[in-house]
Amino acid sequence: MAKREKTIKIEPIGEVRNDFKEEIPEGYENLPSEIVIKEEYSEALYHIEENSHIMVLFWMDRVEGRRRKKMRIHPKGRKDLPLMGVLATRTPNRPNPIGVRAVRLIEKEKNILKVEGLDALNGSPVLDIKPYSIKHDFVEDAKPPWWVKHLWDKKE
């Protein structure tokens, strides 16, 4: 694996603006955020508003080094949930804290995308934006582990 084993350098294409200063609030699914794309990439957004939903890739820059070294966790910090590898959960505490979220695209205004449902903190660097694809991103027969179903059934 040695040949390709090198650091990848990524320049963000923009950043998130919202009211989430320290943590993601309950009900973020219906709360607005703006994605401010650098002006040099404005043209790359051409016709993006034809999509009802987009996928946002962002860097969770508030996750410090020590939290990136954890290997196993109890999801949501709950001891009643089974111990899982971090890559088997959606915790931000992962080796490369890249967030991926499908959000509703409300409006485009020049280089600013107004969206709803983003779970990124204010100021998070944005790495990429993609149109949500029903063909590729929509997996109807996906089955989660039992404890995830359990949480949903109890609406936790």
Place this chain on the structure above:
Amino acid sequence: MAKREKTIKIEPIGEVRNDFKEEIPEGYENLPSEIVIKEEYSEALYHIEENSHIMVLFWMDRVEGRRRKKMRIHPKGRKDLPLMGVLATRTPNRPNPIGVRAVRLIEKEKNILKVEGLDALNGSPVLDIKPYSIKHDFVEDAKPPWWVKHLWDKKE
């Protein structure tokens, strides 16, 4: 935006192994790949096999600099499809060529994940792995642009 305007350095957590040397073949949706996770992260995969599907984030390292500077394209290089901003398409020719794909997880063997449906070239660095979440990644009411529907109807 100046304060956070800095390069993000990412160390891959593994790499893709498959038979796709130069391009993604037709029918890749049913073809196998292996994701070889670095041994130091083996433990972070604990219990991942409880998920039927995972999301793979990978770096499309064969996309050279000049292809990352394009702003608008005709999807699939087809002049009969409307000109779109690159961020409004799933082209690999984007400022930060990060691939995101939901794949079927067939088997885990130590630090190797056998999957089906990955559209990454052999040797692509893997940045992150997440369990597919029906709650977050499944957007039932997503609507694509007219020309995407048109391609699907014609099965192109």
